Amino acid sequence: MVTTHRHTSKPSGFILYALAFIFSFFLALPWVSAKETPKPPPQPWQIEGILAALDDSYPKVKLYALDKLARYKLQDLKSVLKKPEEIAQKSANILNDEKEYLDVRGTAARALGNLGQAATKYIPDIANILKDEKVKANVRSGAAAALGNLGQVATKYIPDIANILKDEKVDSSVRSSAAVALGKLCL
16 A cells, blocks of 8 residues: 655744743733832831841941831821931931041931931031032032921022032932932922
8 A cells, every 4th residue: 555645834933932921921911010019118116126136336236227217207207206306316417527438328318218207407517518628529419308308498508519519520319319419399
């Protein structure tokens, strides 16, 4: 008996690869979301830990604590703290301490900027640091960002921030932060 050989065609590797990609894309689609999940509010133990870390003698511990503090908004802290002024005072003390590391001082300024009403009595200190040419750029940049975040209570310092922005001798990071601060204050 004579048999004829039948030619069977196999799908090409490219088509299989493309189909696998499309299939996996459609499987992953339901889990993709452009919405950022909201941060949970801080717990009392977290804030107590941050307060304790602000008194630590190691600069990296203070820096980490201030960085975490700078990420919280005042309304998040009010639900946990009875006195946000305590955090503002500690942050202001760190900001004004010239012996403190520069990164720590700059982050203290940013943290003050997020404390709203609790930080209003420290606004002149923040503005003086911004204007002081002897202070290093990252501290001045943090001070500019803080003034911008404090909003209406800092509008008195708009001319000072504008002067920083105009002065081409000032470091570009300070001028950049000043520009952002002006944008926030003038809205």
